Amino acid sequence: MTVTIKDVAKRAGVSPSTVSRVLSGHPRISVETSRKVKSIMEEMGYHPNIMAKSLVSKTTNSICIILPKPAEELFSNLFFMELIRGIVTQASRSGYDVLISSGATEKEELEAVSRLLKGRRVDGAILLYSRKDDTVIDFLKNNGYPFVLVGRSDKYDDILSVDTDNLMAAYDATNHLISMGHKRIGFVSGPPNLIVSRDRLEGYRRAMEHNGLELKSEWIVEGEFLQDSGYRAMSFFMNLPSRPTALVVVDDIVSFGVLRGLSELNYSVPADLALVSFNNIPLAELSTPPISSIDIGIYHLGYTASQVLIQAIQKQNKEPGLTRRFIIPHRLIVRESSMLSPARSE
Template identity: 60%
Template sequence: MAITIKDVAKKAGVSPSTVSRVIAEHPRISAKTSRRVKEVMDELGYHPNMMAKSLVSRTSRTIGVILPRPAEELLLNFFFYEFMRGVMAQLTRAGYDLLMAGGNNEREELETVTRLVRGGRIDGLLLLYSRASDPVISLLRKEDVPFLLVGRSLDYDDVPSVDNDNVQAAYDATKHLISQGQRRIGFVSGPAHLAMTQDRLAGYTKALTEAGLPFKQGWVVEGEFLLESGYRAMASIMNQPEPPTALVVIDDFVAFGVLKGLTELGYRIPEDVAIVSFNNIALSELTMPPITSVDIGTYQLGYTASQMLISTIQQDPVQQRQLIPHRLVVRESSLRTFSPV
């Protein structure tokens, strides 16, 4: 015979309506009562009908994550897995499920989000990118759907977001190279339309300007967040009459390609070319040589993003924009001291 709410209520010593409120995560139910009821539910093997619960509460207890295009590129980058580990830790703790979606182009992406939103399949959305004139953000604002942006909006000042201070992070990375005696410093960039790319380029430029060092357009190469992109960039940036002797690289995964390209061209790291990158993924310290990288708190970015979104969904007070601290992890790839030339 199936266990019912009445069975749970009787054993827990509460009313059936209290059990229903515990299942619905009602804020007025005390932690003690909620814990007791959930213990009884586990003991009796009672599992609430989540579909019926959703129909009554008009919530899905599901968070959507919209992957940037092309999603297959993101799935190749170890940053994504560490970020999603933080997201899942918070969602599991709060009793939410995860739904990942995307599209091959802007039209498909908008259609996907429209279907999820108007079909009531999600309570809120995490956007893993920040680009200008984004129709998805326009739709979410129009439909009054809770969402959170990982990054900085290029169009709105009031978009809830979690981010790093990417200007300062790139400034710190470039200053580190300058402190090692470097004077010809290049930048291996990400896609120019992304806010993160623009901010890191600004921090790099600021550090050069303060030190009285030249900014040369030929030392800045735009690419994607792929190993192959960093590899290809070396054929361009190092094939100049006066190539840079140090590089700030937008992402560790891209830096792996930079290492490969430089090695094939006969350059030694860090003796000939010093490298600083971003994200501090686990493999960064296993390369030859280990890569100096800016740790942006990737796990914390994911955890905080989902935590802020859930608070927004539950209409709790939440800080509009939160910055996750960064730190420079110095390894062998950048440690070269020499006299300026």
């Protein structure tokens, strides 16, 4: 038999309204009464009706994560798994549940986030990607819904976002290869509509230009954040008349495809091609050879995004002048994939 508020109130010797106030954390309820009622709830196995509570409080104590692609694609990349782990950990500690929604297209994503927020099934949203002219961001901002972007918007300066300085991270990755003596450095990029791809490509370009090195259009290949993109890039790069001696690769998962492609073509890393990548997922250290990678603090990105969103939902960060963009520091982890100079490899 289901235990009700009236059952708890009767056992505790208080009114049902007092039990409701204990559940909502009402400041006028004494600590003694609150402890007594909560103890009886636990004894009786009472669980509050979340739907009924949300109708009264107009909150759900739930947030949603909007995935930019079908989940089966994203969950093959450990970056997203670690990012979501950070989000869920912080949300759980704050008493919030997490829903995950995705769409195969930007239109489907917009429909999903609209359905969740307009239907008051969640209190706010976290977006895991930033795109050029993003209609999902436009919808959230124009309707005043609490949301946090993991990344950077090229349209709005006043939205809440948590990001890495991807431009500087790519600059540092490229400079590392230059410091090892490489002059012919290529770049394996992600989709051009994603801000992270554009920022990392720009960081690579600036490092090359600042060091007076030649930039060739054929040394830049665009693709997806998938192994296959790195694999396909190798058949192109290694057949160039003047091929790079080193590569900056936009993502560790893409780097695994690079290694596979090079191995099938009978080239090795770093003897034939040095390599630096991004994200420093655990498998980067375990690959053959271990991959030099920019650690962007993936877990911290997710944890901070969740924390900032919940503060926004609770209206704790509305005051003018407070930080709107949070930057998580990055660091280069140097491993075997970038440790040979081109003089020794040619």
